[in-house]
Amino acid sequence: xxxxxxxxxxxxxxxxxxxxxxxxxxxxxxxxxxxxxxxxxxxxxxxxxxxxxxxxxxxxxxxxxxxxxxxxxxxxxxxxxxxxxxxxxxxxxxxxxxxxxxxxxxxxxxxxxxxxxxxxxxxxxxxxxxxxxxxxxxxxxxxxxxxxxxxxxxxxxxxxxxxxxxxxxxxxxxxxxxxxxxxxxxxxxxxxxxxxxxxxxxxxxxxxxxxxxxxxxxxxxxxxxxxxxxxxxxxxxxxxxxxxxxxxxxxxxxxxxxxxxxxxxxxxxxxxxxxxxxxxxxxxxxxxxxxxxxxxxxxxxxxxxxxxxxxxxxxxxxxxxxxxxxxxxxxxxxxxxxxxxxxxxxxxxxxxxxxxxxxxxxxxxxxxxxxxxxxxxxxxxxxxxxxxxxxxxxxxxxxxxxxxxxxxxxxxxxxxxxxxxxxxxxxxx
Numbered sequence: 001x002x003x004x005x006x007x008x009x010x011x012x013x014x015x016x017x018x019x020x021x022x023x024x025x026x027x028x029x030x031x032x033x034x035x036x037x038x039x040x041x042x043x044x045x046x047x048x049x050x051x052x053x054x055x056x057x058x059x060x061x062x063x064x065x066x067x068x069x070x071x072x073x074x075x076x077x078x079x080x081x082x083x084x085x086x087x088x089x090x091x092x093x094x095x096x097x098x099x100x101x102x103x104x105x106x107x108x109x110x111x112x113x114x115x116x117x118x119x120x121x122x123x124x125x126x127x128x129x130x131x132x133x134x135x136x137x138x139x140x141x142x143x144x145x146x147x148x149x150x151x152x153x154x155x156x157x158x159x160x161x162x163x164x165x166x167x168x169x170x171x172x173x174x175x176x177x178x179x180x181x182x183x184x185x186x187x188x189x190x191x192x193x194x195x196x197x198x199x200x201x202x203x204x205x206x207x208x209x210x211x212x213x214x215x216x217x218x219x220x221x222x223x224x225x226x227x228x229x230x231x232x233x234x235x236x237x238x239x240x241x242x243x244x245x246x247x248x249x250x251x252x253x254x255x256x257x258x259x260x261x262x263x264x265x266x267x268x269x270x271x272x273x274x275x276x277x278x279x280x281x282x283x284x285x286x287x288x289x290x291x292x293x294x295x296x297x298x299x300x301x302x303x304x305x306x307x308x309x310x311x312x313x314x315x316x317x318x319x320x321x322x323x324x325x326x327x328x329x330x331x332x333x334x335x336x337x338x339x340x341x342x343x344x345x346x347x348x349x350x351x352x353x354x355x356x357x358x359x360x361x362x363x364x365x366x367x368x369x370x371x372x373x374x375x376x377x378x379x380x381x382x383x384x385x386x387x388x389x390x391x392x393x394x395x396x397x398x399x400x401x402x403x404x405x406x407x408x409x410x411x412x413x414x415x416x417x418x419x420x421x422x423x424x425x426x427x428x429x
Contacts (some may be wrong), residue, residue, distance in 0.1 A: 002213065002216050002217065002218055002260060002261075003107070003213070003217060003218075003220075003221070003255075003258055003260065003261050003262065003265065004186060004218075004219070004221070004261070004262040004429050005021065005029075005220075005223065005249045005250070005261060005262070005263050005323075006019060006020055006023070006220060006222055006223050006226060006264050006266060006429065007220045007223045007226070007227060007244065007245060007249065007263065007264070007265055007323045007325070008223060008226025008227060008229075008244060008265075008266050008268070008273050008317050008319075009226060009227055009228050009265045009267040009315070009319035009320075009325075009328075010164045010227065010228055010267070010268065010272075010312065010315055010316070010319070011214065011225075011226050011228045011229055011234075011271075011272070011273035011277075011279075012039070012117060012224070012225040012229055012273070012274070012276070013225040013226075013268070013272050013273075013274065013297070013306060014226060014245075014264055014266040014268045014331055015051070015266060015268060015329075015331030016041060016057075016222065016223060016224075016266045016372070017040075017041025017042050017043050017052065017057045018042070018043055018044070018057075018331070018414060018417060018419065019266055019329050019331065019412065019414065020057040020058060020220060020222045020423055021043040021045070021057040021061075021263075021266075021419055022040070022412070022429055023220055023417055023428060024057065024060075024061045024064055024164065024220060025061060025427065026056030026218060026416075026429045027058060027061075027064055027218045027219065027220045028064065028065065028212060028217035028218050029064065029065040029066075029067065029189050029208075029209070029212050029217060029218075029219045029220070030056040030057070030058030030059075030064055030065070030066050030067070030136075030206040030220045030222055031056065031066075031067045031069050031074060031205075031219065031220070031221045031222065031223050031253045032055075032056045032066075032067070032069055032221075032222050032224065033070075033071050033072070033223065033224075033248065033249040033251075033253045033425050034069070034071040034072060034223070034224060034242040034243060034244060034248055034252040035073070035134070035190065035224035035225055035240065035242050035244065036052075036053075036072060036073040036074060036075060036107060036132060036133075036134045036137065037075045037078040037107070037130075037132045037134070038075075038129070038130040038132045038134040038224075038225075038240065039053060039224035039225055039246065040052070040053050040299065041053075041222075041424070042055050042223075043060060043419070043420055044418050045060055045415040045418075046283065047418075048087065048089065049164055049417075050089075050212075050315030052082055053078055053082065053176055054068060054072070054074060054075070054078060054082055055068070055078050055079070055082045055083075055086075055098065056068075056190060056222050057222060058220065058222070059086065059091075059094045059097070059098065060091070061095070062093065063097070063417075064097060065097050065099050065197065065208070066094075066097055066099070066102060067099050067100075067101065067205045067208065067209070067253075067255065068099070068104055069099045069101050069104065069221075069252050069253045070103040070104060070205070070206070070250020070251075070252055070253065070254045070367075071104075071243075071248070071251060071253070072101070072252065073104070073105045073106070073133075073134055073137040073141070073242075074100065074103045074104050074105070074106055074107060074139060075106075075107040075109050075132065075133070075148065076106060076107075076145045076152075076191070076194035076198060076239075076429075077194070077287070078107075078132075078379050079100075079198065079398050080194070080197060081305065082107060082199070083095060083098075083377070086289060095201075096141050096258065098201055099201055099202075099203050099205050099208065100149050100198065100201045100202045100203070100205070101149065101202075101203075101204075101205040101206070101254070102148065102149055102150035102202055102203065102204055102205070103148060103149070103150070103206075103254070104148065104149045105137055105138075105140070105145045105146040105147065105148055105149075106137070106138070106142045106146075106148065106149060106151075106152075106191075107132070107133045107134070107137045107293060108133070108140075108147060108165075108167045108187070108191075108284065109182060109187055109190075110136075110166070110173075110182055111134075111136040111137045111140070112131065112133035112136075113133075113135030113179070114133070114136040114169075114172075114248070115129055115131050115134070115135060115136050115183075116131055117131045117136070117177050117179070118136070118226055119131070120285070124429050125174065125419065126276060127225060127237060127238055127275065127277075129275070129278060129301075130229070130302050131302075134241055134242075135239070135240075135241040136240075137239070138155050138159075138205070138241035138242060140165070141237070142146055147162065147165070147167045148354050149198075149202050150202065152191065152194065152195035152198060152199060153199055153427060155192060155195075158188070158191060158192070158195070158313060160291070162184060162187060162188055164183060166184050166187070167377060168319065170182060171396070176404075181273050182193075187306070188258045195301050195339060196292065197319060201389045205254065206239075206254045209253060209254055209255065213255070213258075213379055218309075218429060221249040221250070221252075221253050221429075222240075222250055223244045223245075223246075223256075224244055225240045225242075225244040225247075225321075226244060227244065227248065227315075227319040227322055227323060228246055228273075228315055229244060229268075229310050230244055230245045230248065230317075231243055233322050234279045235278050235362075235365070237276065238276050238277025239277075240256055242396070243289065244379075245322050245323050245325040245401065246261075246263045246322075246325075247323075248322060255310055261326075262326055262327070262427060262428065263323050263324050263325050263326050263327075263429065264325070264326070264327050264328070264329060264411070265316075265319055265320065265325040265328050265329070265389060265408075266331060266391075267311075267316055267319075267329065267330055267331070267402075268311070268326040268329050268330075268331050268332050269311060269330055269331065269335060269336050269398075270291050270295070270308060270309065270332070270335065270336065271308070271309050271310065271311055271312045271315070272291075272292075272295075272297050272306040272307060272308045272309070273306065273307050274299050274302070274304055274306050274307070275304075278362075278365035278366070278368070279307055279309060279311035280312060280314075280345065280348060280365075280368040280369070280370050281310045281311070281312045281343075281345045281370050282307050282308070282309040283291050283308060283309040283310065284351050286307065287309075287339075288307070288308045288309065290339070291308040291309075291335060292305060292308045293307060294335050294338075295332055295335040306344040309342040310342075310344060310345060310370070311343075311344045312345045312370070313344050313345050313346050313370070313373075313402075313405055314345055314346070314348055314355075314356060314370075316358070316402075316405075316406060317356065317406060318357070318358045320406050320407070320408060325406075325408055326408065327408060327409055327410075327411040327426065328402070328403075328408055328409065329372055329410070329411060329412040329413070329414065330402065330412075330413050330414070331413075332414060332418055333382065333398075333399075333413055333414065333415050333416040334381070334382050334383040334415040335420075336376070336377065336378075336398075337377075337378055337379070337380060337381055337382055337383075339377040340376075340377050341375065341377050341395075342374070342376070342398060343372040343373065343374050343375070343406065344372065344373050344375070344401065344402070344405070345370040345371065345372055345373075346364070346371060346372070346405065347370075347371040347374050347427070348362050348368040348369060348370060348371065349368075349369040349371055350367045350368055351367060352367070354371065370428065371380045373401070375397060375398055375401065375423065376394040376397070377394060378392040378395050380392055382395060382415050383414075383415050383416040383421060384413060385423065386420075386423060388413070388424065388425050390422075399413065409425070409426055410425060411424075411425055411426040411427075411428050412424060412425065412426075412428065413425065
């Protein structure tokens with residue numbers, strides 16, 4: 001199929017970066033559709049680890065066009081750090097394939113300040129944001145205070161827009177939060193400097209994407225975060241400020257309804273989440289520590305330890321529905337090796353009620369008691385296995401249970417961080 005959308009099935013951190021890198025070998029174009037530097041995609045190539053927060057993971061493949069799409073909010077300083085990372089590893093050629101949508105919004109200094117102030121103001125009801133200014137940047141986009149990438153191309157436009165918005169922001173800083181005002185000229189000069197460095201990358205990416213689709217090129221849309229962090233469909237208000245579901249990926253890339261889409265869900269073999277909010281299958285015992293340490297479950301963006309637990313099949317089925325998934329990729333399966341038993345949640349008990357659906361009512365979240373299917377574990381290390389039939393029987397039973405439970409095929413299995421540590425059961429793309 002000419003278009004593949006990659007979506008996370010849970011609360012993010014499912015291993016999308018590696019899978020996008022792997023699938024990009026067959027792609028012509030890779031688009032990051034939403035989010036900002038609050039996401040971290042880790043890719044290991046030839047034992048070198050790359051952590052990207054903004055640049056699509058496909059940048060590491062020669063010849064692949066990589067686009068920061070319409071729906072993103074971009075921190076110019078963070079983007080320049082990633083550009084420098086590529087240069088430091090001798091990948092200057094990659095920068096000729098990197099493009100920024102004119103429509104993408106910019107993260108400004110006041111967004112990071114408001115992010116921290118708002119979290120402090122929430123006190124015990126804090127969201128657990130990364131503090132990177134993503135939420136306030138999307139707030140400004142919706143409220144029409146936003147400054148776009150295209151505004152960097154004209155100093156007068158940038159100056160006029162910053163003056164207007166900064167008058168408003170400083171009024172709130174001084175009168176509500178009792179904070180000193182931000183200096184206009186300092187910010188303006190900082191962003192003039194960013195403009196000099198980033199202007200060569202800023203273009204009308206909508207035309208590029210349309211031309212690629214008309215030419216039947218293979219296009220990947222790379223999602224950030226996961227389904228349960230979607231602004232509409234996730235565990236609101238403990239969500240991100242954009243739409244990481246498949247439909248949001250189309251919108252954030254600048255595409256309308258498309259006839260043929262491969263909608264691929266990335267599902268970790270267990271479940272994790274960062275920050276506050278419901279997590280019915282969280283393991284508050286030694287199993288959580290085992291999964292966290294063996295799986296390296298620390299945020300690529302913040303370094304915060306992730307909460308870990310058994311695979312939540314209820315959430316997984318919900319993600320299948322919301323994203324109209326056509327295939328699954330199971331990642332970090334090797335992490336489960338060494339556990340005598342493995343559990344997967346298939347239903348919740350909420351009071352006297354048993355349900356297979358994730359509740360939307362937040363009043364029910366604390367009452368969700370997972371009902372588990374317990375399966376045999378496996379003792380052997382599977383990280384060096386390249387063929388499905390070479391996996392232990394218990395490992396295959398786990399994968400096939402996931403297939404039967406969700407009703408869609410598990411196409412790829414990741415058994416390690418390296419690009420080649422991937423078992424192919426069904427060719428994608």
